[in-house]
Amino acid sequence: MGQELSRNERIKEASDYLRGTLADGLRQEITGAISEDDAQLVKFHGMYLQDDRDLRPERTRKKMEKAFAFMIRVRVPGGVLTGAQWLALDRVARDYGNGTLRLTTRQSVQLHGVIKSNLQPTLRAIDAVLLDTIAACGDVNRNVMCNPNPHASRAHAAALDLARAISGHLTPRTPAYREIWLDGERIAGGEADVVEPIYGKTYLPRKFKIAIAVPPSNDVDVFAHDLGFVAILDARGDVQGWNVSVGGGMGMSHDEPETYPRTADIMGFCTGADVLPIAEAVVTVQRDWGDRGNRKHARLKYTIEDRGLDAFRAEVERRAGVKLGAARPFSFTSTGDRYGWTEGADGRAHLTLFIASGRVGDAGSGAQQLSALRRMAELHDGDLRITANQNLIVARVPPQRRAEIEAIAASGALLAPRSGLRRNSMACVALPTCGLALAESERYLPDLLDALDARLAAHGLSTDDIVIRMTGCPNGCARPYLAEIGLVGKGPNRYNLYLGAAFDGSRLSKLYAEDIDHPAIIARLDPLFAAYAREREADEHFGDFVIRAGFVEPTKNGRDFHANVGPRRSA
Amino acid sequence: MPDTPTFGRYAEIPYNQMTPEQQEAYRSLIEIRGQVGGPSKIWVHNPKLAKAAAPLGAHFHPGHYSLTEREREIAVCIINSKWHSAYPTSAHERRGKEVGLPAEKVEALIAGGEGRAWVAGRQLIDLIRTFPTALSAEQLRALTRPLAPRAYSIASSRREVGEEAHLLISAVRYASHGRARKGVASNFVAERRKRGDRVRVKLRPNRHFALPAPDRDIIMVGPGTGVAPFRAFVQERRAIGAGGRSWLFFGDRQFTHDFLYQLEWQEALQDGALARMDVAFSRDRPEKIYVQHRMWDARRDLVDWIENGAYFYVCGDAKTMAKDVRATLVRAFADVKTLSAAEAEGAVSALERERRYLQDTY
Numbered sequence: 001m002g003q004e005l006s007r008n009e010r011i012k013e014a015s016d017y018l019r020g021t022l023a024d025g026l027r028q029e030i031t032g033a034i035s036e037d038d039a040q041l042v043k044f045h046g047m048y049l050q051d052d053r054d055l056r057p058e059r060t061r062k063k064m065e066k067a068f069a070f071m072i073r074v075r076v077p078g079g080v081l082t083g084a085q086w087l088a089l090d091r092v093a094r095d096y097g098n099g100t101l102r103l104t105t106r107q108s109v110q111l112h113g114v115i116k117s118n119l120q121p122t123l124r125a126i127d128a129v130l131l132d133t134i135a136a137c138g139d140v141n142r143n144v145m146c147n148p149n150p151h152a153s154r155a156h157a158a159a160l161d162l163a164r165a166i167s168g169h170l171t172p173r174t175p176a177y178r179e180i181w182l183d184g185e186r187i188a189g190g191e192a193d194v195v196e197p198i199y200g201k202t203y204l205p206r207k208f209k210i211a212i213a214v215p216p217s218n219d220v221d222v223f224a225h226d227l228g229f230v231a232i233l234d235a236r237g238d239v240q241g242w243n244v245s246v247g248g249g250m251g252m253s254h255d256e257p258e259t260y261p262r263t264a265d266i267m268g269f270c271t272g273a274d275v276l277p278i279a280e281a282v283v284t285v286q287r288d289w290g291d292r293g294n295r296k297h298a299r300l301k302y303t304i305e306d307r308g309l310d311a312f313r314a315e316v317e318r319r320a321g322v323k324l325g326a327a328r329p330f331s332f333t334s335t336g337d338r339y340g341w342t343e344g345a346d347g348r349a350h351l352t353l354f355i356a357s358g359r360v361g362d363a364g365s366g367a368q369q370l371s372a373l374r375r376m377a378e379l380h381d382g383d384l385r386i387t388a389n390q391n392l393i394v395a396r397v398p399p400q401r402r403a404e405i406e407a408i409a410a411s412g413a414l415l416a417p418r419s420g421l422r423r424n425s426m427a428c429v430a431l432p433t434c435g436l437a438l439a440e441s442e443r444y445l446p447d448l449l450d451a452l453d454a455r456l457a458a459h460g461l462s463t464d465d466i467v468i469r470m471t472g473c474p475n476g477c478a479r480p481y482l483a484e485i486g487l488v489g490k491g492p493n494r495y496n497l498y499l500g501a502a503f504d505g506s507r508l509s510k511l512y513a514e515d516i517d518h519p520a521i522i523a524r525l526d527p528l529f530a531a532y533a534r535e536r537e538a539d540e541h542f543g544d545f546v547i548r549a550g551f552v553e554p555t556k557n558g559r560d561f562h563a564n565v566g567p568r569r570s571a
Numbered sequence: 572m573p574d575t576p577t578f579g580r581y582a583e584i585p586y587n588q589m590t591p592e593q594q595e596a597y598r599s600l601i602e603i604r605g606q607v608g609g610p611s612k613i614w615v616h617n618p619k620l621a622k623a624a625a626p627l628g629a630h631f632h633p634g635h636y637s638l639t640e641r642e643r644e645i646a647v648c649i650i651n652s653k654w655h656s657a658y659p660t661s662a663h664e665r666r667g668k669e670v671g672l673p674a675e676k677v678e679a680l681i682a683g684g685e686g687r688a689w690v691a692g693r694q695l696i697d698l699i700r701t702f703p704t705a706l707s708a709e710q711l712r713a714l715t716r717p718l719a720p721r722a723y724s725i726a727s728s729r730r731e732v733g734e735e736a737h738l739l740i741s742a743v744r745y746a747s748h749g750r751a752r753k754g755v756a757s758n759f760v761a762e763r764r765k766r767g768d769r770v771r772v773k774l775r776p777n778r779h780f781a782l783p784a785p786d787r788d789i790i791m792v793g794p795g796t797g798v799a800p801f802r803a804f805v806q807e808r809r810a811i812g813a814g815g816r817s818w819l820f821f822g823d824r825q826f827t828h829d830f831l832y833q834l835e836w837q838e839a840l841q842d843g844a845l846a847r848m849d850v851a852f853s854r855d856r857p858e859k860i861y862v863q864h865r866m867w868d869a870r871r872d873l874v875d876w877i878e879n880g881a882y883f884y885v886c887g888d889a890k891t892m893a894k895d896v897r898a899t900l901v902r903a904f905a906d907v908k909t910l911s912a913a914e915a916e917g918a919v920s921a922l923e924r925e926r927r928y929l930q931d932t933y
Contacts, residue, residue: 029849029850030830030833030836030837030840030848030850031837032826032827052827060834063831063832063833063834063835064830064833064834065833065834065837067827067828068827069827095856095857096856115826115827115855117826117852117855117856118855118856121856
């Protein structure tokens with residue numbers, strides 16, 4: 001490549017397999033921060049150094065440094081937690097965190113507000129229930145997602161097994177995690193191919209995300225990920241094999257058109273036995289081909305754009321020793337969750353709860369959601385499954401427990417709302433803790449939903465499913481570019497409005513209005529809701545309607561994302 | 572003379588061994604009280620006090636007061652309970668029952684029961700609100716006392732800040748028995764005065780709590796607002812280029828919200844004005860950690876510094892912190908130097924005699 005390496009590449013290279021000076025930084029007790037380089041490395045261990053941005057103005061006046069604390073992301077392949085694991089996370093959230101658990105859009109759990117001196121006790125408590133946080137963030141394969149919909153039980157079981165196998169196979173091998181957070185003992189290093197046979201010393205050029213979908217549900221948003229596997233089912237509902245998708249990704253930067261979100265391409269089909277070799281080959285090709293000079297051009301989606309899908313496929317096949325078959329047909333219906341009770345094959349039932357923006361806490365005078373879920377976890381012997389939509393499934397409930405579980409869910413305001421917009425809403429964390437946020441997200445979305453629900457009600461659309469997602473910055477944690485209504489923070493109280501993504505997650509949206517505030521968001525959407533109510537065809541989704549009706553151009557793929565933006569017809 | 576217990580706390584003097592003055596005092600006590608039993612006999616050791624106090628006590632004897640016998644015993648039991656006085660408690664437990672108070676009521680009073688529990692955390696305003704009564708302004712004034720002046724350590728050195736004096740004042744605000752409470756003096760400064768207002772102050776030097784020669788090491792233990800004088804110490808020693816090392820122990824409730832002067836300490840550690848700082852925050856996790864725990868962790872270095880002549884300063888809460896800190900230093904000496912408890916106590920006492928262990932507590 002000949003290009004100069006980015007700073008992060010030098011940090012990784014010098015880190016001695018992600019150790020850096022983290023152990024020493026933990027001992028510096030008069031600051032809640034760690035060094036800049038370590039702040040990059042700690043992501044590989046599943047943590048972000050953040051600070052409470054609400055408090056910034058008063059801190060200097062008080063002669064105190066920023067209110068630093070860490071976000072800790074727990075790796076939960078497939079989103080499946082046992083009751084005991086949930087209870088342990090509940091405990092650490094109250095003992096060491098800010099008293100809330102945050103279910104993420106990638107089926108993991110985040111703790112917020114853990115100060116440096118509490119990192120080790122927190123990670124030890126997480127380790128004690130056989131969970132970890134390694135590679136939950138950083139330039140590595142992150143949490144592996146899969147469809148948690150237990151009513152498709154045989155296919156789901158296959159997807160979950162696969163998610164766990166891939167996750168295990170691609171987890172970094174460095175002993176640094178145990179050494180720094182759990183044991184405190186230095187374990188001797190070694191050669192790169194011994195310590196990290198897949199990643200090597202410098203790991204991947206950028207983050208890497210894998211999801212496994214079981215049609216007809218695309219709840220995991222498989223096209224938003226670097227690598228995806230789509231279950232191809234036979235007539236009996238068993239898995240024949242997997243379509244392989246590559247090159248999806250959400251992140252971009254405002255006003256930098258060379259960055260863009262991209263939906264993944266289907267590269268071919270493979271059998272279950274070939275999944276691991278294919279996954280490893282995709283990772284190592286990206287390791288070697290990915291751009292290590294420009295972090296804004298380092299995701300697999302740009303490698304595929306630059307090298308072409310055919311060249312990429314050929315290299316993957318060569319390394320894996322597997323010839324991919326032709327992609328097989330499948331179809332998705334939606335990206336949403338199925339709320340309420342579903343019956344399992346074994347006589348047990350599953351209750352999908354609604355968690356607004358994935359935030360589980362005990363509000364002072366409001367819903368006591370953390371307590372309600374704790375009670376459920378205490379009496380429930382099944383498991384708890386985090387969905388890709390920041391929701392939670394109480395899985396495998398025996399018939400005699402159903403009434404009790406539902407009563408607790410109702411008391412904790414955990415049952416799905418009536419509003420079709422709210423049922424299909426997601427928001428990232430954003431302010432006050434996320435360092436990247438340009439605008440509010442999680443704290444603002446409820447107010448916006450109230451206002452939009454009032455307009456939808458006026459047009460008789462209250463219960464229609466419309467996907468709305470909001471992020472505080474363009475990096476796309478809540479996958480806003482795959483929402484029928486996407487709002488992306490531009491500055492304080494200002495958002496870009498994107499429209500026209502497909503309800504099944506197969507098509508990106510298009511910028512409709514730039515840099516608008518709360519009244520303008522409502523003013524721009526209200527006439528579109530009116531037109532939708534008036535002119536839509538049977539079963540036509542909002543995202544498809546705004547394109548057919550000519551309000552906005554369709555986005556065909558990543559490179560096309562920034563073309564022909566803005567309204568195409570006056571509303 | 573009747574044989575009564577002395578609880579081993581003083582020597583009982585037989586009548587024939589008393590000085591004539593003591594014998595005279597003893598006789599006047601008998602005359603007034605009828606008998607002199609138990610601890611009261613200690614008065615004989617100080618005949619002048621006995622002669623002055625005995626007539627006062629006479630006013631509290633039966634027939635000399637307006638309370639009924641029962642009311643008197645109730646009052647005595649409450650006061651005994653408050654002061655944990657073992658002898659009068661046992662005497663009046665018996666007496667209370669003799670005058671017809673129900674046994675369980677007497678025991679409840681002694682156990683420190685309802686009355687004391689009610690008073691805890693309440694103020695005069697609560698009493699008046701709960702038991703409304705007509706009081707004249709004069710009566711109210713007589714019941715209360717004038718506001719006392721508050722003493723604060725100056726938290727700055729003029730060598731660093733010029734003609735200013737910085738104070739570290741924690742605004743006392745809490746809720747108790749359904750009412751929001753505010754500390755009078757701290758909120759006078761924090762809320763009722765604005766920038767530019769004038770405040771009446773009086774300077775009172777504290778010559779005992781001063782810095783040693785510049786080349787001596789100092790160890791400072793100052794949790795909470797107790798850190799105030801140590802900010803002045805560190806500023807002063809930085810300004811004069813003191814050669815001795817400075818080590819600060821600081822603690823408070825939460826690292827994130829209560830790390831007073833955090834940025835200044837970071838700077839002081841950078842520029843060497845502080846050689847070392849150990850911190851303890853008690854509310855950051857389920858188990859509480861205080862400065863004395865950090866002292867214990869650092870006991871080897873602590874004893875090493877002191878044996879090298881370091882001065883040891885403690886500032887802050889007098890009720891428990893100062894005692895715990897001292898006890899921890901004693902234990903540190905015992906552990907590090909393999910001393911008996913008494914020897915270690917002796918080592919710390921020696922520091923106090925040399926005025927190398929200095930306290931400013933409140």
